Structure formats: structure tokens, C-alpha cells
Amino acid sequence: MDYSDDPEVAEFRAGLRAWLRDHLDEHRDATGYESAESVERTLRWHRALAVAGYVGLSLPAAYGGHGLPDLYEAVLNDELATAGAPPPPPIGHIAHAVADFAGEDLKTRVLPGLLGCTEVWCQGFSEPGAGSDLASLTTTAAPDGDRFVVDGQKIWTSGAMWSRWCLLLARTERDEPRHRGLSMLVVDMESPGVDRREIVLASGSREFAEVFFDGVEVPAANLVGERGQGWRIAMHMLSYERGPADMGWVGRLGRVLAAARDDVRSGRLPADEPLRRRLAAASVDLRVLQWHVARSLADRDPGGSAGSVDKLLTTRIEQNLHHVVGDLAGTSFVLGDPAPYGDYLWSRAQSIYGGTQQIQRQIVAQRVLGLPRG
Ligand SMILES: Cc1cc2nc3c(=O)[nH]c(=O)nc-3n(C[C@H](O)[C@H](O)[C@H](O)COP(=O)(O)OP(=O)(O)OC[C@H]3O[C@@H](n4cnc5c(N)ncnc54)[C@H](O)[C@@H]3O)c2cc1C
Numbered sequence: 001m002d003y004s005d006d007p008e009v010a011e012f013r014a015g016l017r018a019w020l021r022d023h024l025d026e027h028r029d030a031t032g033y034e035s036a037e038s039v040e041r042t043l044r045w046h047r048a049l050a051v052a053g054y055v056g057l058s059l060p061a062a063y064g065g066h067g068l069p070d071l072y073e074a075v076l077n078d079e080l081a082t083a084g085a086p087p088p089p090p091i092g093h094i095a096h097a098v099a100d101f102a103g104e105d106l107k108t109r110v111l112p113g114l115l116g117c118t119e120v121w122c123q124g125f126s127e128p129g130a131g132s133d134l135a136s137l138t139t140t141a142a143p144d145g146d147r148f149v150v151d152g153q154k155i156w157t158s159g160a161m162w163s164r165w166c167l168l169l170a171r172t173e174r175d176e177p178r179h180r181g182l183s184m185l186v187v188d189m190e191s192p193g194v195d196r197r198e199i200v201l202a203s204g205s206r207e208f209a210e211v212f213f214d215g216v217e218v219p220a221a222n223l224v225g226e227r228g229q230g231w232r233i234a235m236h237m238l239s240y241e242r243g244p245a246d247m248g249w250v251g252r253l254g255r256v257l258a259a260a261r262d263d264v265r266s267g268r269l270p271a272d273e274p275l276r277r278r279l280a281a282a283s284v285d286l287r288v289l290q291w292h293v294a295r296s297l298a299d300r301d302p303g304g305s306a307g308s309v310d311k312l313l314t315t316r317i318e319q320n321l322h323h324v325v326g327d328l329a330g331t332s333f334v335l336g337d338p339a340p341y342g343d344y345l346w347s348r349a350q351s352i353y354g355g356t357q358q359i360q361r362q363i364v365a366q367r368v369l370g371l372p373r374g
Helices: 007-027 036-051 071-082 092-101 104-115 230-242 249-265 273-298 306-329 338-349 357-368
Strands: 121-124 140-144 147-154 165-171 182-188 194-199 208-219
Touching: 007 036, 007 071, 071 249, 071 273, 092 104, 092 121, 092 165, 092 182, 092 230, 104 165, 147 165, 147 182, 165 208, 165 230, 182 208, 182 230, 230 306, 249 273, 249 306, 273 306, 306 338, 306 357
Parallel strands: 121 165, 140 165
Antiparallel strands: 140 147, 147 208, 165 182, 194 208
8 A cells, every 4th residue: 555645635735834834833832721811822723724724624615624535634633743733623523423414504504613613613422421321311302393492411521611512412302212312403502591610620621511401492403414313423423533534643643752762862861671662662553553544544434433443543552652751751751841741641531532442342342343242
């Protein structure tokens, strides 16, 4: 397989590099969600990327995207990471769910704001009693004429505090069991009855919120797909969240690895033979991951189980690399520059969001390997 860029991809890459040379410096601090200011800086970076034409690369041009193959999303992530730029907006999975399932009217109304980064979206799936067992969720959206009335609670909703829209998974069919009773709705977060409560993490991050819905009216026209199709849409969406094109990790991990290698080669960090071997193994793992991502992009299976394999592989390699970096740095890992330690902590979250490590293994066991349940 040839992993080099074809001429169009090479031209795109060169244009992106030139744009980053001119614009990145004013946005380097656009990371984190610790304060209203850092959120605003991050959103400004997202808007700058959108205006320059780098958001929604693989989404349809008719709704504000660019109609390019998935590979371009990976090139974008790769170049941003290599340049040390902040990540792009994490919206690919939401945008694909809306683009692939919503009706024409809804797509035309909401996708341009999402892809133009003028309106922020969040994903309302998890509940206090329904995380891994998502199909047991209890938030209801009761059909009532030309609207739904939503009651319930979501938790760990990333970006909910500053979101205009929420892609909400809720129960619309009272008599249907579990998965079959769920539907997907686009909810205006400024509607009466929506109450957001910030969750501040020990790290200081204010990314998460609990969201309470108390008699919130949602127009029937905001239903994505059909009633009862929510589970299918959610799985489609998660396959993008878990999949290779939306994970900017490979390039970022390459930078972490290169820095660690430099520290060892220059003698800045002493490393004995076993530690050097672990670093070498992490380097081989990363190369394998790069090739795996390239192959997955050429052979995409939206809604399938391949995303679970990608997520397991990425998580293992990422967490292992950060462990090696931590062991190399010793106590300065925790007491020195906060960035590498922050990256390490974030790598721990990788095995939870988008479905935990154990759940991904179950999916692979049952749907890929065909092993019996239980
Ligand atoms: C960084 C981050 C961002 C997130 N953003 C969002 C968001 O924007 N929107 C949203 O809706 N949610 C979000 N979440 C929530 C996330 O989807 C859930 O945390 C996740 O699905 C796990 O659910 P839970 O926390 O309820 O854990 P639980 O489901 O209670 O799981 C606890 C532990 O038990 C294990 N376990 C559970 N069931 C089984 C089983 N059947 N077999 C084996 N082991 C099992 C799990 O693997 C886990 O280790 C986010 C989470 C993180 C960490």
C-alpha cells in the first residue's frame, strides 16, 4: 500500500501549512476550558479554522462542508498536531449523524452553524444511571402533537455550558423495549426548562455539565431521522467518535515521542536499557497505528465495529506512551511543566469517553470475533 500523498492531498497539505505559518501564532493559547476566557479563545480558534475552510472537510458542501474524502480530516489533524496547534473542533461525529440521518429542512437549518463554528453543539447521551448501559436511559421525549416534551437529566455533557444545540438521545416510545424506544432530537439549549449545572474537575477544567430538562418543548421538526431510530443514529455517531479520521492523536503522539527521544539522546533525561527499550517499543507501536489509521480511512465502515478496534488500539498506545514519558521524567513529571502531566491525565479519559475500554472489548468479542455473550 502506498502511504504517500497524491497530488491533491499534497496541495491541500501545503496550503494548510502555509495558512498555519500565517495564523497559528495568534491562536497558540486556544486550549482548555478552565475559564470563560479560555473557552472564548478556543471558540475563536475554531471559527478561524472554519472561515479558512478547514472545518467539515468530509461533510457535504451543500450544508457548509467541503465534500472531501475522510483522509483530509486525518491530514488536517496530522498537520495541526505536527505544528503544535490546538485541536480542531470535536464535531465530526455530531455533524455526520445530522448529515446522514436528518431531513433536508433540519440539515439546512442547523448544519451551516455547526460547520461554520458560529453555534456550539453538545452530545446528550449519558445519564447518572445510564453510561455503558446507554439503552437503559430514562430521559423521555413525549410526543405531543407537533412537538416533543422532554423531561430528564444528562451528565458529563462536554461543552454544554456554552452550547446552543444539544443532540439528545431520549425515549419517545413508551411501549418499546430499550434500544427500540429511543429517538434523536436536536434541542435548543436556550429553551425554557433547560437547566445547566457546571461540573468543575479536579484539574480545573470546566468542560462538563449536568443538564436537566423539565418540560422542555422541542418542535417535531427537530427529530433526526425517524422515531425509534435513535439507537442506530447513536451507534453511527459513536463509530465516528471512535474512528480514525476524528482522532488527532497520532500526530500529537508523534510530537510527544520525538520530544522524549530528544531528551534521551541529548542526555537531558537519563534512561537505562529497559526504559530505552520501552521507548523503542512505543515508537514501533506508533508507526503501526499510523498505518492502521491510513488503512481504516481507505476502508471506512460507518456504524460498524471497526471504530472499536481503532479506539482500543489508540488508547493502549497513547496510555503506554505517556507512561513511558512519565517514567523517563521521574518526579519532574508531576512537579515540573504541567503540560506533559496534563496530557497523561487526559490519556486516562481516553478509555472512558465514547464507550469504555471494557465495552469496546465486548463489541469486538461479540461482533467482530463472533464469541458468545455472557
Ligand atoms: C472526557 C469525557 C467526555 C465525555 N463527554 C460526554 C458527552 O459529551 N456526552 C455524553 O453523553 N457523555 C460523555 N461522557 C460520558 C461517557 O460516555 C461515560 O462516562 C461512559 O460511557 C461510561 O459511563 P459511566 O461513566 O456511567 O460508567 P459506567 O457505565 O458506570 O461504568 C463504570 C465501569 O464499569 C465498567 N462496566 C460497565 N458495564 C460493564 C459491562 N457490561 N461489562 C464490563 N464492564 C462494564 C465500565 O467499563 C467502567 O469501567 C464523557 C466522558 C469522558 C471521560
